[in-house]
Amino acid sequence: MTPLPVSPVPCLSDNYAWCFATGEGEAAVVDPGAAEPVQRWLALQGLRLRTILLTHHHGDHTGGAWGLHQSTGASIVGASADEHRLPPLDWAVQEGDRLELGLHRARVLAVPGHTSGHIAFVVGDVLFAGDALFAYGCGRVFEGSMAQMWASLDRLRQIPDAARLCCGHEYTSANLRFARHLEPERDELIDAAVRCIGQRQQGLPTLPASMDEQRALNPFLRCDEPELQAVLGLEGLSPSEVFAHIRGRKDAF
Numbered sequence: 001m002t003p004l005p006v007s008p009v010p011c012l013s014d015n016y017a018w019c020f021a022t023g024e025g026e027a028a029v030v031d032p033g034a035a036e037p038v039q040r041w042l043a044l045q046g047l048r049l050r051t052i053l054l055t056h057h058h059g060d061h062t063g064g065a066w067g068l069h070q071s072t073g074a075s076i077v078g079a080s081a082d083e084h085r086l087p088p089l090d091w092a093v094q095e096g097d098r099l100e101l102g103l104h105r106a107r108v109l110a111v112p113g114h115t116s117g118h119i120a121f122v123v124g125d126v127l128f129a130g131d132a133l134f135a136y137g138c139g140r141v142f143e144g145s146m147a148q149m150w151a152s153l154d155r156l157r158q159i160p161d162a163a164r165l166c167c168g169h170e171y172t173s174a175n176l177r178f179a180r181h182l183e184p185e186r187d188e189l190i191d192a193a194v195r196c197i198g199q200r201q202q203g204l205p206t207l208p209a210s211m212d213e214q215r216a217l218n219p220f221l222r223c224d225e226p227e228l229q230a231v232l233g234l235e236g237l238s239p240s241e242v243f244a245h246i247r248g249r250k251d252a253f
């Protein structure tokens with residue numbers, strides 16, 4: 001699959017709005033926390049915004065949606081379950097829905113846990129995960145249960161065509177600190193931290209992240225892995241119990 005060209009546009013303190021061309025001079029954006037940075041990207045690229053995709057209702061992901069809709073006429077797409085707390089939707093979507101975005105197709109997945117109505121989008125080789133899955137981390141469980149969040153992450157790690165992760169925040173460095181604290185013996189985590197620090201020092205985003213790397217190294221995606229369970233002294237627990245343990249430790253870290 002040819003990689004989808006995507007641009008992480010920094011918004012607010014550490015959010016990314018993910019922008020991509022959809023063909024014919026048009027573009028889509030995922031989770032515009034603010035309108036102005038996205039407007040600047042559109043002007044620079046000479047593209048017209050057609051579609052605004054929202055993963056969940058938190059203001060740092062939706063703050064720019066209405067302004068962009070008003071200035072560009074772009075359609076707003078979000079979860080039907082969250083219609084009451086999202087900006088006015090042109091398309092209310094749910095699990096399994098498919099959207100046409102110019103040359104591309106987007107697939108909708110329900111991934112509750114961070115919020116009850118959280119959705120993710122798969123476009124080409126990219127997974128737009130919002131605050132469900134981060135590079136070397138995952139979102140806090142605000143609304144769903146720990147078991148529900150684990151089930152969502154279990155689904156995300158199994159999407160075969162998702163090769164690159166585009167998530168809502170630049171949290172990689174802090175997530176790697178915690179991952180290294182859990183598994184101090186894993187050299188790959190040190191390599192990843194060195195790379196991440198270098199990128200941040202140059203002002204570069206650490207994203208998109210490789211999904212293969214996340215499947216191999218992100219502790220939150222490995223709750224059923226005997227090696228990780230052994231390092232943590234959690235042998236014999238169910239994956240969702242292991243997830244609850246790791247999530248609890250991260251919340252207190």
Ligand code: ZN
Nearest residue numbers: 056058114131
């Ligand atoms: Zn959020």
Ligand code: FE
Nearest residue numbers: 058060131168
């Ligand atoms: Fe967020």
